[in-house]
Every structure is written in structure tokens, then in C-alpha cells.
Amino acid sequence: NAGVTQTPKFRILKIGQSMTLQCTQDMNHNYMYWYRQDPGMGLKLIYYSVGAGITDKGEVPNGYNVSRSTTEDFPLRLELAAPSQTSVYFCASSYAGTINEQFFGPGTRLTVL
């Protein structure tokens, strides 16, 4: 099992550019999450999904979009990148919501200049 994988590991964007952060899990988990972590801070939930075709906003969804067409994949789309989106992005998955542990991917470090 690879667990939760994320690509790319690093990315530099210019203001106004767009990109998609990829997240894939091979544990057949229903729940998937996207978090951002600013330097020295905790993780903030951007979006989450309870299954294929079902997504919902988290604490800080503005500037992002998600889709969940399969159980395995949960991509995060950034439209019109802004410097405030400079952060480390973590994808996570769990079997059945918050009664189970979340498994985190290695993260994507994004810089917007």
C-alpha cells in the first residue's frame, strides 16, 4: 500500500496562475480531506468529501475548488493564485469520518509570487 500520495511535492506559481494539486489514496477510504498549513500554524480544513460525488466546504474554502469522481482521487484546484495561498497543502483520508484516524499524504509546498 502506498497510502496517500500527493503530487507535486513543490510548486512555484505566479499570481493569477491556476493549478491542480493531486491526491490519491489506495486504502479504499470513503472520507478525504484537504488542509492547508501556514508556517508555524495549525492545519485548516479547506474541503472534505464523504464519498465519490459528495464534497463540502471546510473552514477556508475561498479560492479553491474540489471534485471527487472516484473513491481514490480528490484533486484540489486553485484558480487565480494569490500570495495568501502560499502554504503547505496536506491531503488526508479516513475510513469512516472522524471516528477513525486520518492518514496524511506527504504534502505539497506551494509558493505564489
Next chain:
Amino acid sequence: QQPVQSPQAVILREGEDAVINCSSSKALYSVHWYRQKHGEAPVFLMILLKGGEQKGHEKISASFNEKKQQSSLYLTASQLSYSGTYFCGTEEENFNKFYFGSGTKLNVKP
């Protein structure tokens, strides 16, 4: 609503004990604890559910006071490997959303 963690930072010598607290103003359904090493992803430690028992493994244990909506993480006889930032995460009753605290940085010195 984001839970509040205290203290923000702790410095210990090997073998000393520490307690990290996590509290919420909302009624909680679950509390998670994770540890994150610098430059790495968070790693799960344990979950406490409403109505559940105190959890623990090896020298790390945790409790959940449902009346106070407060959880505490206990690290006993600390080891160098315990260094890192500890986060609690909470889910409020009747909500699916999950919130992490701002973290407690633990530094264990020889």
C-alpha cells in the same frame, strides 16, 4: 470552531513528564491527537470519543472530560523522539467539520 491548545511550547529534559491540553467551547463528539515532526506530515496518536474510555499506548495517554469539553495528552518519561509539534483535532456534535488546534511545540533535550 478551532479548539484552544495550551501550552504553546514546552521544553523538557529526557525522562520528564508533560501534559498538553485541548479545550473547546462547543460540545465535542471526538478528539484526535497527532504529532508532526518538522517538514513532515502529521502522524496519528489516538482518538477519544464521547462516552469512550481513556486511551493510551506505551508512555503516551490521553483523557477526555466531556463535562468540560477538554482533552489532555499525557507524555511520561519523555524520550528525544517525542520532540515535535502536537495537535489536537476536534469534531463538534452534529457537525461533520473537523478543526485542528494551533499546536504545542515540544522540545525534549538530552
